[in-house]
Amino acid sequence: MKKTLLTLLSCCCLQTLIAQGFSGKVYSDGNANGKQDAAEAGIPGVRVSDGLTVTVTDQGGNFHLPGHARARFVFITTPSGYRSTSTFYIRTDSALTAYNFGLQQHNRPTKDKARFVRLADTETTQFNSWMTEAKEYARNEDADFMIHTGDICYEKGMAFHAQYVNTQTMGLPVYYCIGNHDLVKGPYGEALYESLFGPVFYSFEAGPAHFIVTPMRYGDYQPSYTAEDVVKWLKNDLAHTDPSKPVIVFNHDLLTYDTLFAIRAGNDSINLNEHNLKAWIYGHWHINFARTHGNTDIRSLCAAPPPDGGIDNSASNFDVIDIDPKGISLVQRRYTYVENQLALVSPAAGGVAFDQDKMVISLNAYHTASPVKQVRFRLYDQKGHLVKELPLQQQTDWNWRAATATPVGKNDVYTATVEATLGTGRVLFVRDTFRLTKTALPATTGPEWPEVLQNVQRTGVAGAVTAGRLQLKWTANTGGNIWKSSPICAGGRVFVGTIDDENNTRCSIIALDAATGKRLWQFATGNSIKHSMSYSEGLLLATDAEGTTYALDAATGKLRWQHQGPHKSLPAYNSGGLIQNGIYYTGAGNYLQALDIHTGQVKWTNKDWAGGEGTPAAMTYRNGQLITSSNWSHLYAHDAVTGKLQWKRSDEGIRFRSGTAAFFDNLLYVHGINKLHVIEPATGKTVDSIPVTAELKTMTAPLVTPQYIITCTARGGMIAYDKATKAQVWQFVPGEALFYTAPYTSPASATIESTPLLAGNRLLVGASDGFVYVVDLASGKAVNRIATGAPVFAEMAIYNGMLYVADFSGNVNAYRL
Secondary structure, X not given: OHXXXXXXXXXXXXXXXXXXXXXXXXXXXXXXXXXXXXXXXXXXXXXXXXXXXXXXXXXXXXXXXXXXXXXXXXXXXXXXXXXXXXXOEEEOOOOOXXXXXXXXXXXXXXXXXXXXXXXXXXXXXXXOHHXXXXXXXXXXXXXXXXXXXXXXXXXXXXXXXXXXXXXXXXXXXXXXXXXXXXXXXXXXXXXXXXXXXXXXXXXXXXXXXXXXXXXXXXXXOOOOOOHHHHHHHXXXXXXXXXXXXXXXXXXXXXXXXXXXXXXXXXXXXXXXXXXXXXXXXXXXXXXXXXXXXXXXXXEEEEOOOOOOEOOOOOOOEEEEEEEEOOXXXXXXXXXXXXXXXXXXXXXXXXXXXXXXXXXXXXXXXXXXXXXXXXEXXXXXXXXXXXXXXXXXXXXXXXXXXXXXXXXXXXXXXXXEEEEEEEOOOOEEEEEEXXXXXOOOOOOOOOOOOOOOOOHHHHHOEOOOOOOOOOEEEEEEEOOOEOOOOOOEEEOOEEEEEOEOOOOOOOOEEEEEEOOOOOEEEEEEOOOOOOOOOEEEOOEEEEEOOOOEEEEEEOOOXXXXXXXXXXXXXXXXXXXXXXXXXXXXXXXXXXXXXXXXXXXXXXXXXXXXXXXXXXXXXXXXXXXXXXXXXXEOOEEEEEEOOOOOEEEEEOOOOOOOOOOOXXXXXXXXXXXXXXXXXXXXXXXXXXXXXXXXXXXXXXXXXXXXXXXXXXXXXXXXXXXXXXXXOOOEEEEEOOOOOOOOOOEOOOOOOEOOOOOOEEEOOEEEEEOOOOEEEEEEOOOOOEEEEEEOOOOOOOOOEEEOOEEEEEOOOOEEEEEXX
């Protein structure tokens, strides 16, 4: 009886609200005291909504809304140039007689530009430095607002964020989207979210743009809102929007991979293409990926989480997005946890690079909370006299570079200093002392590796070459970041691919002279080249993140053919293909294909499996068997000739696929999430295994020698096990990762994402701490290290006695062994 009475009272109050509607005022709250003082006037032309109807304030700032049966909030579209002095929404309440909103003018003009910081899928209840970095960056670079695109996550995560990541704590307006893990148990799925963050769909303006927040369509619990609710409100919202303004939509997931951004609800729908939609910004997939949709000018943008690595080993980051009247003008990813990183690549104690007769100056510099704005280099002789002083030019978000005439003295000791000035005005300083020598590289210094260096073939023994002390020969910057694209060495050239996970048109394939580092040619690709390329018969083949395969003439960089695979959905492609017997294997799931390398003709397309998440695990081939993977799904074995599925495995952590499988001794070595499996290739059955507690979530392949099995981990560096007994022999732990990549890996983690190379009795390994190490195979002790100044994710290559290293700054460095 009591429940029935309460229900009746609630219905009566709701009916009263609907009958009365909602009235109030939007006013200028100059002193931000939350009330309208005598001298504070109403603001005309501000849009106000009850979640269905949209109205506009009159000359006195007054408004009236009719109300509707499901109204829970009255909210405003905060106009450009203003900030709310309390919240932009008020919960509907029968005790309220007026819904009043205070606004304060922002202190800088924002007519032609908006800048905001986006967070995605933080899924944490722990305070960490990414939060202060995002706050400081927003303040340092004068961002207009910050937005979280959902998966905050669950009850504890939402409570944590509501307390620590809000408008008051971050110092600028903070907005939220609802994600699938934010729909939780309660009276209805979004009830807790609403109590902490307000309405699940709303709009606001900043700079020249109209921003719209839309809700996730599904989740862990059923929401009360429907697609019909969203479409009806959207139509009313956009009917009151200046049609010349670019529209930017935030949602937890991507609406469509296609070109038509239409939200449908039964017989009703709205086509956002007709309303000047310029961008759809989302999360959910835990990946760094951006693209332009077909022949439209609509861009979509996804980001990995700021606290930890993404599902496909994407870098931890928050992204910063600039908007102008045409839409997105610039995207910057701020890789989290990097503080005061400054490293001289050349000239340095590790060597001096030359470009013909000029000395190359190369510096890697990064600080998450504030970008480096300018860099100045100084060179002193042994007596402390200033020999040279010059500015460096920015090449990528990490690298700065210049070339200058080499000092007259030979074999003299010099000291180099660098000052890097941040946007805040703070200056970072580094110095290094080196001996200036210029010696020629012998024509041949040891056996070559095979011309086709593909994936785990790089883990073999590098002939008779034995690594000792590394010495820099040359360094070249590609102009874009390098992720997992290993240097391919053939015909006196080094080939690498760059990424552009921001859609800033910086992705390409580049050929460098192997002896000097001189750029020979560059080919622009449609999207990021995330992983290793393949070489055969004078052809270089690569597949970008959207599934487009390019076949280039390796000598000239000219396009021989291009193939758009059947890739028409997320996740993005970031695996590594390979060539065998004139066939290029590429793609994943139902767009896994075999292509003729000369024509691009499709030999077969996989029809046996689909789905899963993106994985940076490369394919592996042996004796007619192709091994490939899908993250959170399976490890698959295919007949390489027909494409027929032979077997698949998902048990014992094998379904979590970041690392490449490797053939040794007619067995297949595979990383599970916390166990190394030794598998019989014909049947797919595990014949032996080694438990590994340091998390096998890295983009590496196991390395097997006659004595050892060596694995690289997300948290504990590199571990060697006795091949016969499976007992741990040693563990090599590099420094803390500069930022985090392995899935859900965060501080503290000593991560290695690049499969080590075996050179004689030494291991060569690039780490996420910004160093390349020479490690003694028997003891696991580092005998030498050299600073790259940026993480090394790509496998390295040995060619003609030289070690080629591609790091995240976009540098390709050549070291004498």
